[in-house]
Amino acid sequence: MIILGMFLCIAAIGILCWLLFTLAIFALPLFVGVSAGTWAFNTGAGWPGAILVGSLAAGLTLGVGQILLGVVRPIWAKLAITLVFIAPAIVAGYHASHGIAKHMMPSEIWQIVFSVIGAVAVGVTAYLRVAGMTAADQSGRDVVRA
Incomplete structure (x- = not known):
């Protein structure tokens, strides 16, 4: 039973990390949606x-972000929009990694080290996903030029 518990723990961590990497680009719309919903609830x-x-x-935030990435031409503006979407993903990645690291190791220094590594990994994954959305939108745009 102990070995089964260890395998289930590893599987749960793998599933949670997969979810974190998959949903990282939706951190900003989630934060905006929760904040707006909390505001609406507190106003009655x-x-x-x-x-x-x-x-x-949340839907408006995601939609406006995707439209801006498709419409804006300067690369510095696209990078700024991408960073706005990636920053909350990095924060979420840090806290998720820190929660997992707290259960795995007693040293606080190593917890922070692995939390930073997790935040960087989530940030890079979120950047690649956002850049992939932009590249998919731009793939057929410059094919025919007269």
């Missing part, structure tokens, strides 16, 4: 209104 909208406002704010 109730649960349904808060969920509706949060969902609309």
